Amino acid sequence: xxxxxxxxxxxxxxxxxxxxxxxxxxxxxxxxxxxxxxxxxxxxxxxxxxxxxxxxxxxxxxxxxxxxxxxxxxxxxxxxxxxxxxxxxxxxxxxxxxxxxxxxxxxxxxxxxxxxxxxxxxxxxxxxxxxxxxxxxxxxxxxxxxxxxxxxxxxxxxxxxxxxxxxxxxxxxxxxxxxxxxxxxxxxxxxxxxxxxxxxxxxxxxxxxxxxxxxxxxxxxxxxxxxxxxxxxxxxxxxxxxxxxxxxxxxxxxxxxxxxxxxxxxxxxxxxxxxxxxxxxxxxxxxxxxxxxxxxxxxxxxxxxxxxxxxxxxxxxxxxxxxxxxxxxxxxxxxxxxxxxxxxxxxxxxxxxxxxxxxxxxxxxxxxxxxxxxxxxxxxxxxxxxxxxxxxxxxxxxxxxxxxxxxxxxxxxxxxxxxxxxxxxxxxxxxxxxxxxxxxxxxxxxxxxxxxxxxxxxxxxxxxxxxxxxxxxxxxxxxxxxxxxxxxx
Amino acid sequence: xxxxxxxxxxxxxxxxxxxxxxxxxxxxxxxxxxxxxxxxxxxxxxxxxxxxxxxxxxxxxxxxxxxxxxxxxxxxxxxxxxxxxxxxxxxxxxxxxxxxxxxxxxxxxxxxxxxxxxxxxxxxxxxxxxxxxxxxxxxxxxxxxxxxxxxxxxxxxxxxxxxxxxxxxxxxxxxxxxxxxxxxx
Numbered sequence: 319x320x321x322x323x324x325x326x327x328x329x330x331x332x333x334x335x336x337x338x339x340x341x342x343x344x345x346x347x348x349x350x351x352x353x354x355x356x357x358x359x360x361x362x363x364x365x366x367x368x369x370x371x372x373x374x375x376x377x378x379x380x381x382x383x384x385x386x387x388x389x390x391x392x393x394x395x396x397x398x399x400x401x402x403x404x405x406x407x408x409x410x411x412x413x414x415x416x417x418x419x420x421x422x423x424x425x426x427x428x429x430x431x432x433x434x435x436x437x438x439x440x441x442x443x444x445x446x447x448x449x450x451x452x453x454x455x456x457x458x459x460x461x462x463x464x465x466x467x468x469x470x471x472x473x474x475x476x477x478x479x480x481x482x483x484x485x486x487x488x489x490x491x492x493x494x495x496x497x498x499x500x501x502x503x504x505x506x507x508x509x510x511x512x513x514x515x516x517x518x519x520x521x522x523x524x525x526x527x528x529x530x531x532x533x534x535x536x537x538x539x540x541x542x543x544x545x546x547x548x549x550x551x552x553x554x555x556x557x558x559x560x561x562x563x564x565x566x567x568x569x570x571x572x573x574x575x576x577x578x579x580x581x582x583x584x585x586x587x588x589x590x591x592x593x594x595x596x597x598x599x600x601x602x603x604x605x606x607x608x609x610x611x612x613x614x615x616x617x618x619x620x621x622x623x624x625x626x627x628x629x630x631x632x633x634x635x636x637x638x639x640x641x642x643x644x645x646x647x648x649x650x651x652x653x654x655x656x657x658x659x660x661x662x663x664x665x666x667x668x669x670x671x672x673x674x675x676x677x678x679x680x681x682x683x684x685x686x687x688x689x690x691x692x693x694x695x696x697x698x699x700x701x702x703x704x705x706x707x708x709x710x711x712x713x714x715x716x717x718x719x720x721x722x723x724x725x726x727x728x729x730x731x732x733x734x735x736x737x738x739x740x741x742x743x744x745x746x747x748x749x750x751x752x753x754x755x756x757x758x759x760x761x762x763x764x765x766x767x768x769x770x771x772x773x774x775x776x777x778x779x780x781x782x783x784x785x786x787x788x789x790x791x792x793x794x795x796x797x798x799x800x801x802x803x804x805x806x807x
Numbered sequence: 808x809x810x811x812x813x814x815x816x817x818x819x820x821x822x823x824x825x826x827x828x829x830x831x832x833x834x835x836x837x838x839x840x841x842x843x844x845x846x847x848x849x850x851x852x853x854x855x856x857x858x859x860x861x862x863x864x865x866x867x868x869x870x871x872x873x874x875x876x877x878x879x880x881x882x883x884x885x886x887x888x889x890x891x892x893x894x895x896x897x898x899x900x901x902x903x904x905x906x907x908x909x910x911x912x913x914x915x916x917x918x919x920x921x922x923x924x925x926x927x928x929x930x931x932x933x934x935x936x937x938x939x940x941x942x943x944x945x946x947x948x949x950x951x952x953x954x955x956x957x958x959x960x961x962x963x964x965x966x967x968x969x970x971x972x973x974x975x976x977x978x979x980x981x982x983x984x985x986x987x988x989x990x991x992x
Contacts, residue, residue: 616958647846654835668828691975755814757946762983
């Protein structure tokens with residue numbers, strides 16, 4: 319079927335080079351932020367190890383806030399930049415909006431650094447209502463205002479970016495086609511690459527999440543004016559937004575794997591009816607799975623809790639049966655070209671699966687009763703983040719650097735990077751899982767005497783993070799060289 | 808302990824997935840064409856196995872939600888208020904700051920062994936997490952302490968001893984030292 323725009327007329331060579339250059343700038347920025355934000359996590363585990371007995375705990379909570387928001391934001395923009403670049407094969411995303419987002423994100427990040435490290439704002443990423451307004455004198459009103467201004471700037475920029483990518487997709491494919499409805503209904507229609515389908519689903523859902531975030535920010539303002547706001551409503555909106563942002567980042571990474579892994583495996587990975595059903599099901603299920611964050615709010619209606627568990631369990635079906643199985647079938651007995659990038663893609667999908675299993679276990683209300691806000695929670699989300707989407711985005715940056723620079727990689731160094739990342743990453747995570755199974759709370763600056771084993775687990779984790787950081791630094795050295803050459807090319 | 812059951816279940820299923828990934832990666836040493844119809848048939852079986860597991864999971868767990876059952880009458884009611892950075896735990900209702908202060912300084916509440924206890928949990932400021940730890944340090948159960956809401960947590964204690972209450976929702980700089988205590992005798 320004819321498409322609305324001829325792809326060959328979408329880009330001039332010069333414009334495409336500019337877009338590629340912008341993507342490299344995004345990639346370099348992500349690579350710069352990675353060791354800084356990882357060091358904040360390193361600091362937190364050191365703090366919990368009692369390495370800084372004289373430091374005030376306020377620092378822990380401020381660093382926790384910056385680490386979590388920084389990491390979520392960094393990988394979201396990394397995913398958006400990567401997907402935007404890959405979409406240039408099929409659509410025409412705006413370079414100007416990518417640039418606007420770059421500067422907007424930079425301003426937002428600087429404001430976050432100011433209010434956390436400068437103002438000790440320490441509410442965690444989720445700034446659960448009404449905690450920002452109850453600082454106990456730790457952070458001043460200017461820090462609270464700066465925090466919300468930072469969120470508003472980031473939210474505005476990212477919403478514009480989301481809408482622009484949707485605009486670009488809709489200009490070539492109708493929204494109906496981009497959602498794979500032709501495949502679903504068995505009707506003729508344009509070939510829709512999985513990248514387009516997954517991006518469309520992700521962008522629609524993230525737009526809904528950003529709208530919820532705007533409502534939360536506005537309601538904080540309304541409360542500050544003296545009108546009482548319902549804390550349960552605020553919590554629902556906050557986790558709707560937060561759950562979506564984290565999951566969409568994962569899906570952006572998965573979209574990249576659908577697009578790039580076939581070129582390494584030498585086999586196609588196309589949209590078909592099953593793939594379309596799977597991702598359209600995700601579009602529905604993801605909107606309601608967030609209820610599992612509120613299982614311990616017993617005031618929430620019981621049918622909502624039940625629905626939360628049902629949606630959370632069923633989200634495993636499209637992920638497992640279609641995407642993870644599809645990845646395995648693609649690679650199985652193929653003429654796979656194993657490079658740093660392709661290994662990272664493959665391991666990233668594995669990390670998504672492993673973390674997903676732990677997440678499904680925790681999404682059982684009966685289990686969550688014992689796991690909620692213990693270290694089991696950061697265990698599973700760090701698994702599909704750090705060992706999932708982060709590896710995929712690092713793979714994408716390496717892929718892009720190699721594609722442009724043509725600088726070949728060193729197999730021994732690739733093996734060393736993979737070994738250090740796996741050993742350090744999964745070793746670090748194992749301490750989260752073990753501690754969670756032993757009822758150790760998350761977000762504790764210092765463990766009380768009754769839970770002193772948490773300190774020991776933090777010390778073991780410190781050792782593994784050291785290994786992980788060595789892997790990250792070696793990766794930065796290898797990929798950094800390619801990116802610098804690519805940038806100067 | 809349910810936590811350890813969950814941990815070992817995760818190790819088994821997660822370990823199996825990792826082994827599958829290793830097997831698939833190793834298969835690329837001897838590349839060959841594969842029959843995608845056969846792969847689709849495997850996927851179909853996997854779909855039904857996963858669906859069956861999910862339905863079994865619902866069957867085993869949805870009936871065991873920790874929410875209060877209206878047809879069950881608690882033997883004892885305990886009132887809990889969270890406030891930065893302590894829990895007030897009392898036999899009598901806590902309705903204002905003075906009663907909250909009195910509860911935090913009063914002798915710990917004592918509960919009978921084997922009784923079904925209902926904790927009526929709320930907050931006077933921000934969200935807190937009311938979590939009950941056994942004398943062995945195991946997290947027995949929890950609910951949120953949310954301003955404007957009363958969450959009813961029901962637990963039956965079979966082991967006598969000192970039970971610690973810790974806060975499991977980030978509530979500010981003193982979050983890690985926010986606690987309460989009661990005894991079961």
